[in-house]
Amino acid sequence: MSPVKVQKIVCIGAGYVGGPTCAVIAQKCPEIIVTIVDLNEARINAWNDEQYRLPIYEPGLVEVVRSCRGKNLFFSTDVDKGIQEADLIFVSVNTPTKKSGVGAGFAADLNYVELATRRIAAVATSNKIVVEKSTVPCRTAESMRTILEANAKPNCRFDILSNPEFLAEGTAIKDLHNPDRVLIGSLQTPEGLAACQSLSDVYAHWVSRDQILTVGLWSSELSKLAANAMLAQRISSINALSAICEATGANIDEVANAVGYDSRIGPKFLKASVGFGGSCFQKDILNLVYLSESLHLPEVAAYWRQVVEMNEHQKSRFAKRVVDSLFNTITNKRITVLGFAFKADTGDTRESAAISLIRDFLKEKANVNLYDPQVEEYQIWQDLAEASPNLSLETIKKQVNICSSSLEACKDAEAIVIATEWKEFKEIDWETVYQGMNKPAFVFDGRLLVDEDKLTKIGFKVITIGRGSL
Ligand code: UDX
Ligand code: UDX
Numbered sequence: 001m002s003p004v005k006v007q008k009i010v011c012i013g014a015g016y017v018g019g020p021t022c023a024v025i026a027q028k029c030p031e032i033i034v035t036i037v038d039l040n041e042a043r044i045n046a047w048n049d050e051q052y053r054l055p056i057y058e059p060g061l062v063e064v065v066r067s068c069r070g071k072n073l074f075f076s077t078d079v080d081k082g083i084q085e086a087d088l089i090f091v092s093v094n095t096p097t098k099k100s101g102v103g104a105g106f107a108a109d110l111n112y113v114e115l116a117t118r119r120i121a122a123v124a125t126s127n128k129i130v131v132e133k134s135t136v137p138c139r140t141a142e143s144m145r146t147i148l149e150a151n152a153k154p155n156c157r158f159d160i161l162s163n164p165e166f167l168a169e170g171t172a173i174k175d176l177h178n179p180d181r182v183l184i185g186s187l188q189t190p191e192g193l194a195a196c197q198s199l200s201d202v203y204a205h206w207v208s209r210d211q212i213l214t215v216g217l218w219s220s221e222l223s224k225l226a227a228n229a230m231l232a233q234r235i236s237s238i239n240a241l242s243a244i245c246e247a248t249g250a251n252i253d254e255v256a257n258a259v260g261y262d263s264r265i266g267p268k269f270l271k272a273s274v275g276f277g278g279s280c281f282q283k284d285i286l287n288l289v290y291l292s293e294s295l296h297l298p299e300v301a302a303y304w305r306q307v308v309e310m311n312e313h314q315k316s317r318f319a320k321r322v323v324d325s326l327f328n329t330i331t332n333k334r335i336t337v338l339g340f341a342f343k344a345d346t347g348d349t350r351e352s353a354a355i356s357l358i359r360d361f362l363k364e365k366a367n368v369n370l371y372d373p374q375v376e377e378y379q380i381w382q383d384l385a386e387a388s389p390n391l392s393l394e395t396i397k398k399q400v401n402i403c404s405s406s407l408e409a410c411k412d413a414e415a416i417v418i419a420t421e422w423k424e425f426k427e428i429d430w431e432t433v434y435q436g437m438n439k440p441a442f443v444f445d446g447r448l449l450v451d452e453d454k455l456t457k458i459g460f461k462v463i464t465i466g467r468g469s470l
Pocket of ligand 2: 166167168169228231235268269270272273274275276277278279280281342343
């Protein structure tokens with residue numbers, strides 16, 4: 001069975017993953033027509049914006065879209081037409097944690113994946129390679145295949161591949177241009193292997209063949225969960241050690257550096273923080289927990305659950321340190337929170353530690369000044385309202401003030417809390433900030449970002465994750 005030469009690709013889901021991934025495919029494969037479709041019209045309009053005000057912020061993304069939009073890259077809400085014309089379909093819709101029903105709080109909500117799959121079966125009139133790009137529980141590909149085969153028109157073949165995406169937000173374009181590896185899972189049948197070859201040929205336009213790993217479907221699905229779980233586990237490990245550092249006078253940066261020099265451990269992903277966020281780590285670990293429980297492996301489930309529990313503990317421990325340091329009360333005090341995104345260089349706020357911190361400060365009846373260079377105001381109100389269902393949005397708006405610069409946000413505050421490691425927070429004019437604050441002026445560095453000695457010399461009381469405040 002010879003592989004199909006892919007000429008037209010459609011991606012269902014123009015989000016943080018589908019958008020950048022397929023834009024880079026278009027850029028690297030000029031002879032392939034790539035159409036990214038989404039049900040959300042506002043999102044598609046933004047992708048088509050004349051001034052390139054795209055719906056997501058990602059360094060380098062505008063340049064990629066500018067280089068091929070209107071040539072071989074298109075954005076559309078016409079999902080059916082996209083499906084009909086394509087020979088390869090990426091399914092890149094979101095798979096959030098279920099909020100109700102069986103597995104609520106743990107299992108992935110596959111409703112959108114199923115809807116997209118049913119749509120493909122309903123409208124396809126020719127053979128398709130269907131690629132699951134969304135992160136999904138193990139064996140989802142099998143469910144997709146069953147749905148497709150049960151609803152297919154005669155003479156329509158579907159081959160399913162799993163091709164998880166490993167890009168990190170903030171460095172998506174760099175990661176896509178230069179991936180550590182591309183992983184493709186397929187059935188080990190002649191048809192499955194041929195489909196795998198077709199997708200490998202797409203990536204081979206810019207990724208060397210030895211970095212394109214081809215494996216079985218289930219290994220591919222599980223590898224994505226495993227990679228995220230192990231990355232998150234490293235952060236929870238270093239954050240657990242940061243608590244010991246704070247209690248003993250050791251310095252977590254020095255510990256991480258010493259540990260990371262061991263070539264078996266390596267230096268990456270050992271940065272202590274106020275807690276990991278993002279749309280993937282927590283969701284994927286909870287998914288693994290659910291999977292382990294379903295497979296009657298309670299000890300395995302408990303092991304992975306602890307990674308998430310440690311992360312929750314890190315966030316609440318940090319909020320408590322703020323309250324304790326401010327003489328055990330922050331009621332009516334003004335706290336500045338710098339950063340709302342879950343990491344620097346993205347406008348994404350999903351599971352951001354800043355949300356939990358502000359929720360805890362609101363419970364203590366503090367006033368919060370907030371500044372983030374990228375996150376949109378409506379998103380902040382939506383996240384804060386969701387995090388504090390007992391408070392009305394009106395009450396939240398009375399307590400929280402969104403500011404348009406760090407300097408404005410820090411004025412008249414008792415304490416500054418650094419929640420996101422935006423580079424511009426490193427370059428703040430701390431002398432001026434200090435003059436404008438109430439004294440004693442505290443800085444709580446949740447990202448190991450600022451120069452503690454310099455700030456201490458100015459007069460600040462600096463409290464840093466993983467360093468004792470003795
Ligand atoms: C991705 C993956 O798909 C998810 O599984 C992974 O764990 C995280 O990254 P992401 O791209 O970040 O999701 O999600 P999002 O930015 O929400 O984009 C999904 C898009 O799919 C949205 O724009 C949504 O409108 C669209 N969508 C959803 C459809 O077009 N059709 C649907 O039926 C459902
Ligand atoms: C992650 C994975 O890295 C990526 O491979 C996968 O495709 C999606 O999930 P992402 O969530 O976009 O990517 O960002 P990542 O850089 O992994 O950061 C996740 C969170 O961990 C952020 O809140 C970040 O600030 C935090 N983090 C990261 C730390 O606290 N310490 C570190 O050393 C690294």
